[in-house]
Amino acid sequence: MTAGTEGAGGLFRTTFAAEPAGFWRAPGRVNLIGEHTDYNDGFVLPFAIDRATTIALAPRDDGRIRLVSTFGGALVESDLDAVDRRDFGGWSAYPLGVAWAIGERHPGAARRGFDVAVDSDVPVGAGLSSSAAIEMAVAVALDDVWGIGLDRAELARIGQRAENIAVGAPTGIMDQSASVFGERDAAVFLDCRSLAVEQVPLGFDAAGLVLLVVDTKVEHQHATGGYRDRREACERGAEAMGVPALRDLTVDDLPRARALLDDVTYRRVKHVVTEDARVLESVAALKAGDLVRFGELMDASHASMRDDFEISVPQLDAVVEAAQAAGALGARMTGGGFGGCAIALLPADEADALAADVVQVFADRGWHEPVPFTVLPSEGARAL
Numbered sequence: 478m479t480a481g482t483e484g485a486g487g488l489f490r491t492t493f494a495a496e497p498a499g500f501w502r503a504p505g506r507v508n509l510i511g512e513h514t515d516y517n518d519g520f521v522l523p524f525a526i527d528r529a530t531t532i533a534l535a536p537r538d539d540g541r542i543r544l545v546s547t548f549g550g551a552l553v554e555s556d557l558d559a560v561d562r563r564d565f566g567g568w569s570a571y572p573l574g575v576a577w578a579i580g581e582r583h584p585g586a587a588r589r590g591f592d593v594a595v596d597s598d599v600p601v602g603a604g605l606s607s608s609a610a611i612e613m614a615v616a617v618a619l620d621d622v623w624g625i626g627l628d629r630a631e632l633a634r635i636g637q638r639a640e641n642i643a644v645g646a647p648t649g650i651m652d653q654s655a656s657v658f659g660e661r662d663a664a665v666f667l668d669c670r671s672l673a674v675e676q677v678p679l680g681f682d683a684a685g686l687v688l689l690v691v692d693t694k695v696e697h698q699h700a701t702g703g704y705r706d707r708r709e710a711c712e713r714g715a716e717a718m719g720v721p722a723l724r725d726l727t728v729d730d731l732p733r734a735r736a737l738l739d740d741v742t743y744r745r746v747k748h749v750v751t752e753d754a755r756v757l758e759s760v761a762a763l764k765a766g767d768l769v770r771f772g773e774l775m776d777a778s779h780a781s782m783r784d785d786f787e788i789s790v791p792q793l794d795a796v797v798e799a800a801q802a803a804g805a806l807g808a809r810m811t812g813g814g815f816g817g818c819a820i821a822l823l824p825a826d827e828a829d830a831l832a833a834d835v836v837q838v839f840a841d842r843g844w845h846e847p848v849p850f851t852v853l854p855s856e857g858a859r860a861l
């Protein structure tokens with residue numbers, strides 16, 4: 478799926494009338510299981526997808542920075558001094574934020590200006606983290622041309638810092654971790670407290686399975702308020718239960734939580750606690766090659782988000798129901814909720830039929846046409 482270097486290279490040459498020093502690429506991601514667990518110090522299991530952001534970049538001898546993207550818009554010009562004053566705006570906040578965060582975390586780094594052209598086939602704003610893809614592509618490129626030698630965990634932290642401070646989005650580190658630690662046919666198991674990472678073989682290929690993603694095209698209308706509200710409920714729950722984070726509770730604590738908490742807070746807590754348990758069980762099932770059990774855990778995760786965490790919407794439920802009726806091993810909404818994508822794990826030769834089914838269901842209900850596509854677990858950020 479991932480395109481070659483023509484897009485970024487062509488744009489670089491026409492914009493800067495020069496050859497880039499090289500090409501770097503970083504993928505988007507999909508989260509297999511573990512939703513709203515990240516900010517509760519819990520567990521997530523995303524994988525890097527075969528859709529990526531490719532950049533062509535050349536370092537400069539001065540401090541100027543020029544950025545352009547096939548995504549649209551005019552050439553953006555800045556320089557390292559402006560970046561260090563945190564003068565960011567628009568889409569360039571992502572790459573400029575990375576340049577800033579490297580300087581912040583590594584004050585000794587010999588930074589220079591650069592010219593960069595960006596091209597991507599990660600759909601923007603669909604919940605597949607085009608933002609982490611651009612951050613990690615720029616981070617691996619600047620690490621190379623500035624000769625720093627950052628490790629993967631540090632690259633991920635720099636991307637998160639850029640997104641938190643330069644962009645102003647209070648996101649966790651899952652997306653960047655998936656984008657840098659991804660491997661072919663493997664998922665990235667991340668402990669959001671220790672930041673320990675382990676690649677877990679998926680074996681989808683050998684089992685003849687694919688992951689179908691359906692972008693429902695439902696805008697995350699309540700996403701900001703809904704996200705804040707769920708975070709607050711989780712913090713309230715942890716405080717009332719006397720633990721630093723919901724990660725510190727297990728399913729054995731749920732009866733006490735039910736007695737102590739109001740109904741809504743209890744159900745929010747229950748989702749997070751059971752979701753953490755599902756991620757751990759998923760890792761065990763995948764290691765044992767038990768994809769049927771993994772599928773059941775996907776289904777249970779969706780039910781928990783629909784009924785207890787209440788972040789699904791009818792379109793997401795409809796995709797999951799169609800997938801289950803079509804014999805998928807498992808299906809669930811993925812991402813923060815209130816719209817975005819659903820995923821289904823099913824035999825490769827049934828993906829087209831399910832995609833057609835879903836399009837028909839949406840048409841019958843008068844909903845916006847969804848966009849179904851398959852993704853493959855792919856390798857992480859790298860130089861080309």
Ligand code: ADP
Nearest residue numbers: 546548568595597601602603604605606607608
């Ligand atoms: P998501 O990460 O789910 O795709 P975000 O809102 O987090 O959505 O990030 C999308 C933003 O990232 C875009 O609005 C744009 O500012 C920036 N971005 C992503 N990809 C590109 C690209 N190829 N070129 C320029 N900006 C991009």
Ligand code: MG
Nearest residue numbers: 606607608609
């Ligand atoms: Mg994003």
